[in-house]
Structures are given as structure tokens and as C-alpha cells.
Amino acid sequence: MTGSDEKGLTLSLATGVSSQVLRAWLALVLVVCASCAHPPIKGRVAEPTPMKSVGRPGCGPPITYQVLRRDAFGADWSKTKNLLAYNAKGTDGTDGTYHIYTVKPDGTDAAQLGAGSASFPQRSTGTPVWSPSGAFIAFVAEKSSHPGGSVTATPGWGSYSDLWVAKADGSHAWQLTDVATDKDHGTIIPEFSPDGRLLEWTERTKAAKALDPNRFAGFWAIKAADFNVGPDGTPALSNLRTVSPTGDAFNETGGFSADSSSLVFTSDFETHNFWNNQIYRHDLNSGANTRLTRGNSYNEHPRYTPDGQVLWMTNADNPSHGTDWWTMSPDGSHPQRLSDFNTGDNAKAIGQERVYATTVQTANWSPDNSSFYGDVETNLLTSDSVIVRAELTCHGS
Numbered sequence: 001m002t003g004s005d006e007k008g009l010t011l012s013l014a015t016g017v018s019s020q021v022l023r024a025w026l027a028l029v030l031v032v033c034a035s036c037a038h039p040p041i042k043g044r045v046a047e048p049t050p051m052k053s054v055g056r057p058g059c060g061p062p063i064t065y066q067v068l069r070r071d072a073f074g075a076d077w078s079k080t081k082n083l084l085a086y087n088a089k090g091t092d093g094t095d096g097t098y099h100i101y102t103v104k105p106d107g108t109d110a111a112q113l114g115a116g117s118a119s120f121p122q123r124s125t126g127t128p129v130w131s132p133s134g135a136f137i138a139f140v141a142e143k144s145s146h147p148g149g150s151v152t153a154t155p156g157w158g159s160y161s162d163l164w165v166a167k168a169d170g171s172h173a174w175q176l177t178d179v180a181t182d183k184d185h186g187t188i189i190p191e192f193s194p195d196g197r198l199l200e201w202t203e204r205t206k207a208a209k210a211l212d213p214n215r216f217a218g219f220w221a222i223k224a225a226d227f228n229v230g231p232d233g234t235p236a237l238s239n240l241r242t243v244s245p246t247g248d249a250f251n252e253t254g255g256f257s258a259d260s261s262s263l264v265f266t267s268d269f270e271t272h273n274f275w276n277n278q279i280y281r282h283d284l285n286s287g288a289n290t291r292l293t294r295g296n297s298y299n300e301h302p303r304y305t306p307d308g309q310v311l312w313m314t315n316a317d318n319p320s321h322g323t324d325w326w327t328m329s330p331d332g333s334h335p336q337r338l339s340d341f342n343t344g345d346n347a348k349a350i351g352q353e354r355v356y357a358t359t360v361q362t363a364n365w366s367p368d369n370s371s372f373y374g375d376v377e378t379n380l381l382t383s384d385s386v387i388v389r390a391e392l393t394c395h396g397s
Contacts, residue, residue, distance in 0.1 A: 054336070055370060060393060065389065066389050067350060070386050073358070085128035085137055087100050123150055124150050124154065127139060130192070133196060192227070198224055203223055249267055249269035249272070266280075290332075291332070300313050360375075
């Protein structure tokens with residue numbers, strides 16, 4: 001089983017590049033980000049009083065964290081099932097394929113989803129997300145046949161991959177999309193709306209050109225469709241549409257608002273520079289897009305918090321150029337650093353000096369909104385990552 005339970009790896013933190021594309025950039029400039037093993041450490045850094053509560057009143061930075069799972073990422077929590085779903089490399093780790101696993105929130109009872117099911121895809125699968133009812137898991141799966149190997153189908157890279165959905169126990173799976181089997185197409189990052197009516201995901205429309213900042217990661221479009229379940233229990237999509245801005249750009253799925261009326265997403269459709277991606281909110285009723293971030297920092301992976309703020313990853317104010325989690329109001333005001341992994345020894349409990357905090361799903365917050373599960377990447381060339389459980393500092397609670 002990939003990943004191991006970790007205990008006692010608690011570290012006080014002060015306080016948010018596409019991970020897939022930074023890998024390519026690092027490869028291009030021959031920068032090697034080796035994962036180093038370090039013993040568990042403890043430490044603390046002073047931090048100012050939070051400007052704005054996060055999650056619930058009286059809570060905010062600094063955060064503490066504990067490593068729940070190593071060599072794993074893509075965490076999504078179903079409280080109905082009391083299970084986290086995530087992806088990790090296969091047990092033998094020799095063929096480069098990823099599989100989806102489920103585990104209890106305390107790190108016990110890990111199991112591979114779909115093992116032994118004839119209808120479940122047999123090559124790489126990943127980025128699992130639970131339906132609100134807990135009856136289904138949507139995910140991305142590598143095509144059974146395509147040119148080359150499985151590395152480019154790594155979850156989050158998405159080449160030669162389609163959108164699928166499976167029963168919660170993995171006993172049956174259904175293919176929902178079928179993109180062209182060529183280098184220009186692929187699929188990443190599905191998301192269910194909180195009311196369960198909609199499913200969104202991201203499809204590549206043109207392959208990357210590493211020397212062109214406007215097309216460094218390729219061009220991608222955000223798709224949405226109605227998610228339907230027939231009388232016989234078979235899921236299907238209808239009313240498929242593109243919800244990202246028109247024109248060629250890097251667009252990437254974010255998360256839905258609590259009332260399912262809007263979504264947040266990443267895009268460079270205004271900056272025309274992948275390294276200056278910005279965060280936007282899309283109103284599903286009017287179609288209006290509102291820009292939430294400014295400046296020249298890299299921004300990605302926005303999701304709503306339980307109190308309606310937006311949590312995202314950015315390299316803002318990070319001299320080391322790693323990324324951290326930040327939060328802001330839904331209109332983009334009151335930006336606030338939530339984590340500070342990339343200062344001093346703050347990430348050594350993870351095993352690195354520089355890390356890339358990535359996604360915190362809305363569903364990953366605890367019932368009392370004082371903690372959450374999130375992904376932290378440690379090696380951009382290999383997708384080495386950990387899943388952490390982070391706790392806010394709560395006053396008067």
C-alpha cells in the first residue's frame with residue numbers, strides 16, 4: 001500500500017503554479033527537487049493575530065499540521081461514508097500507474113477502489129471526488145490504449161484521460177466522456193456541485209508549448225453538465241456546456257459555492273501568461289466572470305471554505321517560490337496568508353525545505369470547521385506529495 005500512517009509530526013505554522021506545469025518547467029531548466037528523509041521535528045514561529053476568521057468565528061492562522069498519508073494526494077472526504085478518497089501509485093510502483101484508495105479519517109482501513117471489478121479502468125486513475133450523497137465517486141482514468149506510457153496520464157497531468165464515475169464501493173464504473181486519443185486532449189479535476197445536480201471538469205484542447213508563456217501548460221476549457229441517475233441506477237451526463245471564458249487560455253476547475261450557483265476557477269485568459277494565472281468567480285446563472293486576485297503572483301486551486309471564503313494556493317510573498325494557502329472574501333477582498341510552509345524549518349516535518357501547498361477541497365473541512373485535510377506536494381518532477389491534516393488556531397472555543 002502506498003503511503004504510511006504518520007504520528008507526532010506536528011509543527012506550528014505561521015499562517016497560499018500549477019503543480020503539473022511547474023514539473024515541466026523544472027525539467028526544462030534541469031532543476032532537481034529531490035525528496036529528502038528527515039526525522040520528525042517540532043517548532044514554532046511567531047505570527048500576528050489573524051486579520052479575519054477562517055472556517056468559523058474565532059479561528060484562523062497560525063495552523064498546525066500532521067502528516068496523514070505519504071506518497072498520496074487528491075484527498076476528498078465523504079462524511080456520509082466516513083472515508084477519504086485519494087490517489088497514489090500502485091503497490092509495486094514499477095509501471096508508473098496511479099490508483100484510487102479510500103481510508104478512514106484516522107488513517108486506518110486503506111483499500112484500493114475498484115480492485116477486482118471488470119468494469120473499473122485498469123490503468124491510471126485519480127483525482128477522486130465524492131458525490132454529495134456518497135453514492136458515487138467521479139474520477140479521471142487513463143485510456144486503455146494510447147501512444148506512449150502512463151507517465152503523462154499522472155493525475156493532474158491528464159493526457160489520454162477521460163471522465164469516469166463509479167459506485168462508492170468501486171464495484172461498477174461508467175465512462176462519461178471520450179476525448180480524442182492524441183497529444184492535444186486530456187482530462188483533469190472533476191467536481192460535484194453541493195446539490196449533486198452538476199458535475200464539472202477540465203479538458204485540454206491544445207497541447208503545451210513550453211517556450212511560449214501563453215501556452216506553457218496548453219489550452220484547457222472548463223466543462224459542466226447535469227449529472228443524472230437513471231431508474232436502473234446508471235449515471236449519465238446531459239446538457240454538457242463550456243463554462244470557462246471563450247478563446248484559447250489555460251482554464252482549470254475550482255470548486256462550487258455552497259448554494260451551487262457559482263464556481264471559482266483558475267485562468268490566464270486576461271493575462272495571457274501562465275505564470276500570472278488569476279482566480280475568478282463564475283456566476284452560473286448570468287455567466288459573468290469576476291476577477292478575485294491581482295498582482296503578478298502565481299495563483300491556482302481555489303475552493304470555498306465552509307464560511308464562504310475562498311482558499312487558494314499562491315506563491316505570493318514567498319522568496320523561496322514554494323506555494324502556500326491563502327484565504328480571501330468571496331469578492332476578493334481581505335486576502336490573508338493561512339500557511340507558511342516555506343519559511344525556515346516549517347516544512348521539515350513533511351521532509352522538505354520547499355513545498356507546494358495545493359488543494360483543500362470544501363468537503364475536507366471537519367464538521368466543526370476548525371481543521372481540514374489538504375495536499376502538499378514535495379517534488380514537482382515526480383508528483384511526490386503528502387496529505388496533511390491541518391488545524392486552525394481557535395480562540396475562545
